[in-house]
Amino acid sequence: MIAxxxxxxxxxxxxxxxxxxxxAVTEAMRHAAALIATGHQVVLTHGNxxxxxxxxxxxxxxxxxxxxxxxxxxxxxxxxxxxxxxxNALEGRAAVVVTRTLVDPGDPAFRDPVKPIGRYFTEAExxxxxxxxxxxxxxxxxxxxxxxxxxxxxxxxxxxxxxxxAAGFVVVAAGGGGVxxxxxxxxxxxxxxxxxxxxxxxxxxxxxxxxxxxxxxTDVPQAVVGFGTEHARPIGAITVAxxxxxxxxxxxxxxxxxxKVEAALRFVEHGGNRAVITSLENIAAAVAGQAGTVVRx
Numbered sequence: 001m002i003a004x005x006x007x008x009x010x011x012x013x014x015x016x017x018x019x020x021x022x023x024a025v026t027e028a029m030r031h032a033a034a035l036i037a038t039g040h041q042v043v044l045t046h047g048n049x050x051x052x053x054x055x056x057x058x059x060x061x062x063x064x065x066x067x068x069x070x071x072x073x074x075x076x077x078x079x080x081x082x083x084x085x086x087x088n089a090l091e092g093r094a095a096v097v098v099t100r101t102l103v104d105p106g107d108p109a110f111r112d113p114v115k116p117i118g119r120y121f122t123e124a125e126x127x128x129x130x131x132x133x134x135x136x137x138x139x140x141x142x143x144x145x146x147x148x149x150x151x152x153x154x155x156x157x158x159x160x161x162x163x164x165x166a167a168g169f170v171v172v173a174a175g176g177g178g179v180x181x182x183x184x185x186x187x188x189x190x191x192x193x194x195x196x197x198x199x200x201x202x203x204x205x206x207x208x209x210x211x212x213x214x215x216x217x218t219d220v221p222q223a224v225v226g227f228g229t230e231h232a233r234p235i236g237a238i239t240v241a242x243x244x245x246x247x248x249x250x251x252x253x254x255x256x257x258x259x260k261v262e263a264a265l266r267f268v269e270h271g272g273n274r275a276v277i278t279s280l281e282n283i284a285a286a287v288a289g290q291a292g293t294v295v296r297x
Contacts, residue, residue, distance in 0.1 A: 001042075001043045001044075001045070001202060001205065001206035001209075001211040001213070001214045001215070002032060002035075002042060002043070002044050002045070002215045002217060002283060003045045003046070003198065003199055003202035003214070003215070003216045003217065003263075004028055004044065004045065004046040004047065004217050004280070005046075005047050005216075005217055005218040005219060005280075006046075006047030006048070006049045006050055008024060008025070008027075008028040008046065008047075008217060008280055009021055009024055009025060009028070009046060009047065009048070009050065009051065009082060010024055010050050011023070011024060016050035016051060016053075016054055021051075021082075021085060022085055025082070025085040025086055025089050026085075026089045028089075028217075028280055029086060029089035029090050030089075031280055031281060031283050031284070032044060032090070032170075032283070033089075033090060033092075034284055035283060035284050035287060036090075036092070036170060038284070040287060041165060041170075042170050043161065043165065043170070043171050043172075043173060043205070043206070043209060043211065044086065044170065044171070044172045044173075045172070045173060045174045045175060045198060045201070045202045045205065046082055046086075046172070046175050046176070046198070047175075047176060047198050048075065048078040048079070048082060048175055048176030048198070049117070049176075051078040051081065051082060051176075052071075052074045052075065052078055052117060052118075052176065052195075053117065053118045053119060055069075055074040055077065055078065056071075056074065056117065056118040056119075056145070057118065057119055059074075060118075060121075060125075060129060063128075063129070063132070068132065070191060070193055071117075071147060071191075071192075071193045071194065071195065072179050072180060072181070072191030072192060072193070072194075073191070075175075075176050075177075075178070075179045075180070075195070076098055076179045078175065078176055079096070079098045079099065079175035079176060079178075079179070080096065080098055082172075082175055083096030083098075083172045083175060084096070086172050087172070090170060092170065093168055093169050093170065094169055094170040094171070094172065095164050095169045095170075095171055095172070096171075096172045096173070097157050097160050097161055097164070097171060097172070097173040098157075098179070099155060099156070099157045099161075099173045099174045099175070099178045099179065099205075100155075100156040100157055100178055100179045100180075100181045100189070101152045101153075101154070101155055101156070101174065101177060101178030101179065101180055101181065101196050101201055101204075102152070102153045102154040102155075102156055102181055102182070102183070102189075103150040103151065103152060103153055103180050103181070103182055103192065103194065103196070104150065104151070104153060104182070105182040105183075105192070107148070107150035107151055109148040109149055109150040109151070109194070110148045110150065110192075110194070112148075113135045113146045113147050113148045114146055114148075114149070115146060115147050115148065115149040115195055116137075116139070116144045116145070116146050117144075117145055117146070117147055117195060118144065118145050119144070120139070120141045120142035120143065120144050121136075121142055121143050121144070122142060122143065123138070123142075123143055125143070126143035126144075126145075129145065135147070147193055147194055147195055148192075148193070148194040148195075149194065149195055149196065149197055150180065150194055150196070151200070152177065152178070152196050152197070152200055152201045152204050153204075154204070155173075155174055155178060155201065155204055155205045155208055156181070156189075157173065158173075158205060158208040158209060161173045161205065161208075161209055162208075162209050165209060173205060174198070174201045174202060174204075174205045175198070176195070176196070176198055177195060177196025177197055177198040177200070177201040178196055178201050179191060180192050180194040180195070180196050197259045197263075199216055199259045199260050199262075199263035200259060200262065200263050200266070202214065202216070202263060203263040203264075203266045203267045203270075203275075206267055206272065207267065207270050207271065207272065211272065212272065212273045213272070213273055213274055213275070213276070213287055214263070214264065214267045214272055214274075214275040214276070215275075215276045215278065215283050215286045215287060215292075216260045216263060216264060216275065216276070216277045216278075217278065217279065217280045217283055218257075218260060218277065218278070218279065218280075219279060219280075220279060221234070221278055221279045221282060221291070221292060222234040222235055222236065222277065222278060222292050222293045223235045223252065223257055223260070223261060223277050223293040224251075224257075225246055225251050226251065227251070227253070227257070234293075235293045236293065236294065237289075237294045237296070238293065238294070238295055238296075239295075239296060239297065240265055240268050240269055240295060240296070240297055243261065243264070243265055243295055244265060247261055247262070247265070257277075260277050261277070263275070264276075264277055264293070264295045265295065267295075268295050268296060268297055269297075273296075274289060274294055274295060274296045275294075275295045276289070276291070276292040276293065276294050276295070277292055277293040277295075278291050278292025278293065279292075
């Protein structure tokens with residue numbers, strides 16, 4: 001299982017124009033294709049933050065003309081769009097599954113939305129959307145929408161992923177963490193205004209389809225202890241117990257490396273052979289356990 005960070009879907013400066021996304025995905029798939037060519041069975045997942053941000057901006061700009069679409073729709077649309085770019089870049093036997101992720105409607109995250117999404121706006125602009133029922137908070141750079149980020153419980157479409165894998169397909173699934181859904185009292189599924197952490201969802205999917213190795217591809221070659229300080233040092237091979245100690249000591253920021261470390265830990269703790277955090281260009285070496293932060297029991 002390879003989880004591609006959002007940086008793999010945009011230009012190096014963060015630009016998310018269609019041309020930039022196409023070029024970035026083509027480059028990312030060059031590395032994935034090299035791994036596939038060696039005979040590895042690969043499942044891909046990806047971030048979608050910049051793409052959802054673009055859709056939200058369109059929502060906001062056109063709110064007086066077209067009713068804004070809910071966040072779960074944005075997630076589904078970006079899964080399909082990015083998935084299509086990946087299919088075109090791979091050109092082989094590949095398939096995209098627009099994937100739903102089950103969450104608990106009683107998850108505490110719904111009572112305290114803290115995950116920022118989209119762009120910064122002025123207070124006046126933010127209050128306009130607050131009147132539509134959205135939650136916004138003031139940050140240093142301005143006002144930004146915040147939404148719940150509940151714990152992923154089940155990748156509902158994992159059986160479809162497994163069936164495609166068994167048929168020899170490279171599968172793209174759980175993009176952006178999957179479309180968040182809940183079950184009502186009658187057992188019916190409905191989407192919710194939330195985002196799922198894509199690394200935690202990747203871990204859950206990897207466990208469900210019995211992946212042996214999870215590679216979390218990001219924009220740095222390794223996780224770092226003491227990041228941003230004179231005592232910073234990269235982490236190579238490490239055990240779950242050792243990494244948990246570093247996590248508890250506060251070495252990994254919640255908004256960046258924290259979720260990746262937690263995802264790697266969960267995967268190995270639940271039976272995965274190893275998890276690796278590394279840069280995109282190192283994924284082949286990471287699968288062999290020769291690059292990145294390699295987490296084992």
